[in-house]
Amino acid sequence: MPTSPILQPVTIGDLTLKNRVVMAPLTRSRSNNEGVPPDFAADYYGQRSNAGLIISEATNISPQGVGYAYTPGIWSEAQVESWSRIVKTIHANDGLIFLQLWHTGRISHPELQPGGELPVSASAIKPEGTAFTQDGMKPHVTPRALETDEIPGIVEDYRRAAENAKRAGFDGVEIHSANNYLLEQFVRDSTNRRTDRYGGSIENRLRFPLEVVRAVTEVWGGGARVGIRLSPATTQPGETPLDSDPHATYGAYVDALNGFGLLYVHTIEGVTQQTRDVPDGVDFLDLRRRFTGAYIGNNQLTLDLAEKELAEGRADLFSFGRPYIANPDLVGRLASGAPLAEAPKPYWYGGGTNGYSDWPGMNGPVAVRR
């Protein structure tokens, strides 16, 4: 059986990846109340170092960025120390890992915020749905719109987080500008009704995300080790499109990102975890062609689909999320055609090693070098 081109080495920028498989960022909510990832996270990530590139679970840049219980951060020394042990394990297993930088904005709850404050957003618009707090699920609240003069402070939080990621030894960082978290709340016209220089025109709505990109690329000496995640077609939370003209908005976003020499753009094609169908008005191939760096495709991919997308020039790398939960040796299974295990949902968020770092490979436990 010839080896699939997806499973062969590839060079993007100055990085040589073992294969074109990327482990998608997966929040697993195993950190402690101080946002410190557990020691056994090194086993979990180490077992998955068969991916050409791992993107870490979304990691809060500041206490204000927190929107889910038990998620990790990258603002304190204890967090940096724990992450550096995880990164060392991945490197000992010939893996590469980027840290995903996260601020959840309005997708949070006062119980998760310092001093029980309201979560912040571009505008005071309540999201649908519930927040995952230490006390269970709680309905979202109406956030507080950030004052214009607060925004530079959040850009500085991103800068510090990017510096801490560098100190922890990460190979790069991915800016989370997808799934309706803070950056996307500024990008979309349904969640950004501001009248200052951060709202209104597309150029204004992109201003804050691009300030973040500038700060992060300054820390990393340019864009060569910086990627960004976008979800132009998502409707979550809720059912209605989040932008009145997503292609104009995201076309302008991608064009502006070209000014920073980013390593890649990582897109969620269709609606996360639901469908690869793309609504009218969003054209992923056009975005891919306009972007000058590499392109990571994602959402409900299989090896066959990835091969087809590669052959058609639709993406360079392919990220797998849910399949990595219960298949630590995903690349081996894809290579051999072995069936994939499925992780029951109760294991996704919260708990300890069970359903997290104890999934066997197809040939028994997956060894991790230390």
Ligand SMILES: Cc1cc2nc3c(=O)[nH]c(=O)nc-3n(C[C@H](O)[C@H](O)[C@H](O)COP(=O)(O)O)c2cc1C
């Ligand atoms: C348990 C779980 C946690 C996730 N956490 C994140 C996250 O931290 N950051 C992110 O950008 N996407 C996150 N996602 C979305 C995935 O990265 C991915 O886009 C989605 O699962 C679709 O890909 P898949 O069909 O290969 O699973 C998460 C998805 C799941 C199922």
